[in-house]
Amino acid sequence: MRHPLELYRAEQVRELDRRAIEGHGIPGYELMCRAASAAFDRLRARWPEVRTISVFCGAGNNGGDGYVLARLALEAGFDVQLIALKAPADLSGDALRAAQDWLQAGGTVDEAEASIHGALLVDALLGTGLDRAPSGPYAELIDRINAHPAPVLSLDLPSGLNADTGQAPGACVRAELTVTFIALKRGLFTGGAGAFTGQLLLDALDVPETLAEDLPADARLLEAAELARCLPSRPCHTHKGETGHVLVIGGDLGMSGAPVLSGQAALRTGSGLVSLATRGATAAAALAVQPELMVHSVDNPDALKARIGAADVLALGPGLGRSDWSQAMWSEAMKSARPMVLDADGLYWLAQRPRERQQLIITPHPGEAAMLLGTTSQAIQADRFQAVRSLADRYSAVAVLKGWGSLVATPDGQVEVCPFGNPAMASAGMGDALTGIIASLLGQGLAAFDAARVGVLAHALAGDRAARGRRQILASDLITALAEVLPA
Numbered sequence: 001m002r003h004p005l006e007l008y009r010a011e012q013v014r015e016l017d018r019r020a021i022e023g024h025g026i027p028g029y030e031l032m033c034r035a036a037s038a039a040f041d042r043l044r045a046r047w048p049e050v051r052t053i054s055v056f057c058g059a060g061n062n063g064g065d066g067y068v069l070a071r072l073a074l075e076a077g078f079d080v081q082l083i084a085l086k087a088p089a090d091l092s093g094d095a096l097r098a099a100q101d102w103l104q105a106g107g108t109v110d111e112a113e114a115s116i117h118g119a120l121l122v123d124a125l126l127g128t129g130l131d132r133a134p135s136g137p138y139a140e141l142i143d144r145i146n147a148h149p150a151p152v153l154s155l156d157l158p159s160g161l162n163a164d165t166g167q168a169p170g171a172c173v174r175a176e177l178t179v180t181f182i183a184l185k186r187g188l189f190t191g192g193a194g195a196f197t198g199q200l201l202l203d204a205l206d207v208p209e210t211l212a213e214d215l216p217a218d219a220r221l222l223e224a225a226e227l228a229r230c231l232p233s234r235p236c237h238t239h240k241g242e243t244g245h246v247l248v249i250g251g252d253l254g255m256s257g258a259p260v261l262s263g264q265a266a267l268r269t270g271s272g273l274v275s276l277a278t279r280g281a282t283a284a285a286a287l288a289v290q291p292e293l294m295v296h297s298v299d300n301p302d303a304l305k306a307r308i309g310a311a312d313v314l315a316l317g318p319g320l321g322r323s324d325w326s327q328a329m330w331s332e333a334m335k336s337a338r339p340m341v342l343d344a345d346g347l348y349w350l351a352q353r354p355r356e357r358q359q360l361i362i363t364p365h366p367g368e369a370a371m372l373l374g375t376t377s378q379a380i381q382a383d384r385f386q387a388v389r390s391l392a393d394r395y396s397a398v399a400v401l402k403g404w405g406s407l408v409a410t411p412d413g414q415v416e417v418c419p420f421g422n423p424a425m426a427s428a429g430m431g432d433a434l435t436g437i438i439a440s441l442l443g444q445g446l447a448a449f450d451a452a453r454v455g456v457l458a459h460a461l462a463g464d465r466a467a468r469g470r471r472q473i474l475a476s477d478l479i480t481a482l483a484e485v486l487p488a
């Protein structure tokens with residue numbers, strides 16, 4: 001049924017649960033038992049030496065999963081401590097039945113304050129039902145779990161994480177392994193989620209293949225194989241005039257490095273010709289760094305117009321600045337109908353003077369996204385899916401929202417999520433490299449959405465390749481690594 005790359009909102013996963021129960025006659029308690037059993041199998045595979053566990057159960061069905069897992073572990077001869085935030089008698093539905101079966105099997109229930117004695121902690125406090133920041137005993141218990149030295153297995157979601165947004169509104173469990181059920185929740189892949197999930201595994205609970213028919217996924221995960229799929233191999237007679245001429249426009253005084261990085265990235269991604277249109281004073285410095293670039297000193301709009309006439313694709317914004325020169329260059333470039341990637345101060349000018357144009361890709365980080373949508377970066381991060389859709393809609397552009405779990409959206413609401421990339425990439429110039437990669441792909445004939453999503457993917461994979469075991473990499477390291485991740 002669901003392709004494993006398809007991502008859903010919590011409400012859609014509830015609908016899948018409902019269809020399994022009502023449409024296919026699989027009782028809710030049976031699903032709960034399958035979930036617990038799948039998680040217990042993973043627990044034993046991951047921590048084969050562990051025989052003592054502490055299971056933390058909340059008041060809903062996530063807690064029910066915990067009760068069933070506790071019973072399965074008890075029956076398998078484990079020493080099981082169960083700490084509950086609500087007395088079994090106060091539970092309802094399947095969770096109540098799970099708790100009754102636990103007690104029937106001889107299990108006991110500790111209160112929230114009990115000292116924790118497991119060598120492994122199973123987090124079944126909150127799942128997709130989270131509807132507010134944990135407080136009181138929930139927040140205290142989450143803090144105690146995180147302070148405890150034992151590893152944590154989270155059921156369905158790390159408790160405290162919002163399944164839709166990937167944000168934790170308050171305390172949130174930091175798991176070493178998360179086993180998620182039925183379908184992938186979109187919030188597991190962006191925002192702050194990576195800090196909480198640890199390794200992530202999906203178990204679809206053997207529900208019928210047809211369950212997700214007529215239920216379009218909310219978003220889709222990018223996979224590495226897309227690179228080879230979207231970048232066909234080149235015919236033997238390819239020459240440099242056939243692979244797109246990229247013009248990078250930027251490099252105000254003191255900012256000549258940014259367009260050079262974009263230009264280098266475009267060259268490495270496969271552009272045959274890459275030109276820079278930059279300020280007279282910085283042109284010589286740019287040329288000295290990378291002789292394969294064609295560097296033009298452009299001091300007025302007419303000079304830029306001539307350069308645009310010779311190019312196939314524009315990358316507008318790297319180091320563009322906010323001076324009169326910057327504004328004049330921006331206005332001239334925006335008149336052209338060439339496909340364009342707009343980044344950095346190019347986005348600053350767009351926020352000042354919103355306008356529509358065909359074939360536009362915008363690549364803001366959360367701060368720039370906030371500027372474009374007239375809000376704060378906290379508000380952007382609070383719901384990145386909503387933000388990237390708003391950007392694409394408001395600017396009639398393909399929008400890339402950068403940051404962990406980069407998102408790419410079309411104006412009609414399609415969203416793809418990049419699950420690659422790493423914290424060693426948190427350094428200056430990474431965005432300039434991405435701009436150059438995407439512009440290069442546009443120049444090689446990819447449609448705007450493909451150029452953006454495959455560009456984000458290539459950038460993240462090159463970042464992962466360059467980072468292997470390193471704390472920090474430079475944008476130039478990533479650009480060099482592009483050669484290793486792009487198909488020949």
Ligand SMILES: NC(=O)C1=CN([C@@H]2O[C@H](COP(=O)(O)OP(=O)(O)OC[C@H]3O[C@@H](n4cnc5c(N)ncnc54)[C@H](O)[C@@H]3O)[C@@H](O)[C@H]2O)[C@@H](O)CC1
Pocket residue numbers: 014017028029031032033035058059060061062063065125126127128129130131132133134135138155156157181
């Ligand atoms: N049949 C099903 O629907 C299945 C559900 N499953 C499990 O059920 C979970 C969803 O169950 P529920 O919808 O009962 O939701 P949860 O178990 O996630 O939590 C809901 C309860 O927590 C309370 N709550 C929400 N936020 C809180 C907060 N910050 N602090 C304290 N309490 C809070 C709610 O008021 C409600 O009582 C899934 O994540 C999954 O683990 C699985 O067993 C698979 C089958």
Ligand SMILES: [K+]
Pocket residue numbers: 062123124125126127154155156157158159
């Ligand atoms: K949980």
